[in-house]
Amino acid sequence: MIEISLMALAVLVALLSFGVPLPYCFGGALMFMHTFGGATMKGTMLWGFGQLANPVLLCIPLFVFAGAIMSESGIAKSLLDFVNIFVGRVRGGLGVVASVSCAIIGAISGSGMTGVAATGPLLIPEMAEKGYPRGYATALVANSSLLGLLIPPSVTMIIYGWVTDTSILACFLATVGPGLLIMTLFAVVNMVQCRKFPLVLEESKPMKELIREAGSRTFVALPALVMPVIILGGIYGGIMTPTEAAAVGVMYAIPVGVLVYRGLTWSKFLRAAKDAATAIGAIMVMIVFSLMLSQIFVMEDIPQALVEGIFTITQNKVLLLILVNFLLFFIGMIVNDITSIILTAPLLLPLMEAIGISPVHFAAIIGVNTAMGGVTPPYASILYLGVRIGNVEFTDVIKPAMTLILFGYLPVVFLTSFWPELSLTLPRLMGY
Incomplete structure (x- = not known):
């Protein structure tokens, strides 16, 4: 049966290579398993659609909706202005603003797409005007936006915790260390790269005026900064579940966008709702098809066969971790983050546990690779x-x-894999 499963994966990769839409790629692999592997399509479909009723999944559309409202309402701009006051006059400081702002926005929306959509239209033209090459500015914003997949609450960690039956809060905490380290490294790389750019820096201001401006921007950004405090504080304080926190985030973002920043008009609200609905529809379709395929693999004992097959090659923990990282990186190159996690987490977790890697540690490994x-x-x-x-x-x-x-x-991929304390320190402090 493992030969049929490998051929189904080959069908999946081939369809992806030809640019076929993701749901059809998984549908083709499912049809192959149904035709040659003996999988019962009706039962698998009923099981897959039944999984969508899980309340945990409800927080995904809510977080995406919150991120769309941020993009339309001016909340994201206030955060950028707040961060820029502290580093905007430093050579390369605007690039640091990109990394830090995307981390903050990621802590609210949990999505990499939101970081690009919210900060890109504001930051990229501003960076180009200040002397950054436009291609570099775009690359920095795009890479930094993926911090939204690591800085909690993260949609990918919600999916991972759900499919592996691991504490979602522990998964959130596991990616904080890697996420902050990546943000720091981006800032360092940016400062080095900026030495060769003809940057235009803002004029220095007297300390008194600078303090007054910092106070003003902090006051303006305060309602936006309260949002991650409410979401993260509610989750980690045990006051709210991730789903409840996502709902509170949406309910908070709407009045703040309308009454405080006054950027959320009715037409913008409808556009945000439409964009969020479109994204969520695509995500949910991918989830159900990839879930069905991974469930067939589990039913056919493919994970156990995979563990036994790999152990016949080597039982060296270091080599196995390197192989798993290469596999996760390759899969992340051809499918999106959610699909990658649903497809690989159930398959590889038994192997990870067999070599002493806990599910929480593996959450950080798979999170960094998919990002x-x-x-x-x-x-x-x-x-x-x-x-x-x-x-x-x-x-x-x-x-x-x-x-x-x-x-x-x-x-950070290798540090996360071979230095467990980077990802496990915070979960252990919280009792996980």
């Missing part, structure tokens, strides 16, 4: 979105994007 895959061609959905928003050629973006991946993501 990196979002800006790595050929899939690179976040990078392509950044190219459209930045109005720049892909060839101008790919070199700086690969630089950020090489010196930002790649070191």
Whole structure:
């Protein structure tokens, strides 16, 4: 049966390579398993659609909706202005603003797409005007936006916790360390790269005027800064579940966008709702098809066969972790983050547990790899979105994007895999 399953995966990869829409790719693999593997399509479909009734999944559309409202209402702009006051006059400071702002926005929306959509139209033209190459600015914003997949609450960690029956709060905490480290490395890489750019810096202001301006922008940004405090504080304080926190985030963002920042008009609200609904529809279709395929693999004992097959090659923990990282990176290059996690987490978790890697530690490993895959061609959905928003050629973006991946993501992938304390310290402090 493992031969049939491998052929089904080959069908999936082939369809993806030809640019077939994701649901049809998984549908083709499912039909192959149904035809040659003996899987009962009716039972699998009933099981798959039944899984969508899980209340945990409700927080995904709510977080995406909250992120869309942020993009339309001016909340994101107030956060950018707040961060910019502290580093905007430093050479390369605007690039640091990109990384930090995307981390803050990711802590609210849990989505990499939101970071690009909310900060790209504001930051990319501003960076280009200040002397940054437009391709570099687009690459930095796109890469930094993926911090939304690591800084909690993260949609990918919700999915991982759901499909592996692992504490979602523990998964949130596991990716904080890697996420903050990547943000720091991006800031360092940016400062080094900016030495060769003809940047235009803002004029220095007297300390008294600077303090007054900082106080003013902090006051303006305060309602936006309260949002992640409410969401994260509610989740980690045990006051709210992630789903309830997502609902509170939406209910908070609407009046703040309408009454405080006055950027959320009725037409913008409808546009945000439409964009969120479109994104959620695509996500849910991908979830149900990828769930069905992964369930067939589990029913056919493919994970156990995979563990036994790999152990016949090597039982060395270091080599196995390297192999798993390469596999996750490759899959992240051809499918999106949610699909990658649903497809690989149930398959690889038994192998990880067999070599002593806990489900929480594996959450951080798979989270960093899938985030990196979002800006790595050929899939690179976040990078392509950044190219459209930045109005720049892909060839101008790919070199700086690969630089950020090489010196930002790649070191953290190996640190997360071979230094468990990076991802497990916070969960252990919280009792997980």
